[in-house]
Amino acid sequence: MEFHGCEFRAELYYDRECQIWVRKEDDGTLTVGMTDISQSIAGKILHVRVRRPGTRRPKGKPVATIESGKWAGPVPNIFDCVIVHANEDVLEDPNLLNIEPYEAWIARVQPVAPVDVALQEMVTGDAAFALYGERCVRDDIHCERGMR
């Protein structure tokens, strides 16, 4: 699915600003990445730094920081969690986030609360797609995928 050229995957969970996506894993962890909207706003991403594995990150404290030539900021955190590990491929080559934002995940985290409780403030499916479209319209966002 797409909106303004921004790819959307209905099976994932999103924050209400559609900055990040989260995927449930079989082992009870959650995988976190940035959306097509976010990578388009950031432009070519030059640096990604993730909190060291084992670090607890309360709700609101970023999981990682992102730097591009024109944007610097957090990878927001919607729920209390502990960093399990970072995607070493992305740390080595941050541009992967521009090329495949839904494959190039950033970090895997263990929520402190049960998974379904942790995801209570996130949206998925049709409700998420509606928010995704609203954000694209409100901020006039049109996505472009990064190239090597």
Added chain:
Amino acid sequence: MSSKYLEDQEEKTVVIVMTSGPSTPHRCATPFYLGALLSSMDAEVKIFCTMEAVKLMEQGTPENLSAMAGGKRIIDFIRDAKNAGVELHVCRPALPGYELVPQQLIPEVDSVASAGDLADLILSADRLLFF
């Protein structure tokens, strides 16, 4: 130079004193970019605009100014910093010199503060940067 991992450090307060303004647009983006990054790393960041930087806070100025030709607007750097948690303060005593009143400032400004407020910030901050 930097590690791929962010260390879990004690939270720090950082004050950025911004004096650059529209006459030097190439100096006007970095303080907000750095502020956003520091805030994302759990620092409590306050940007205090004084001298010509108060002119940068006038409605209509950052919306029409870029650090480089055709580049991202300064207002968008300011908004990125705000979204990351940065507080933005403007020096009240500097406003008359630029014929400004508080009502003319952009809504992103958190407060119009006194020189004494800046002095308190300087004395209490863990890190102090001037641009």
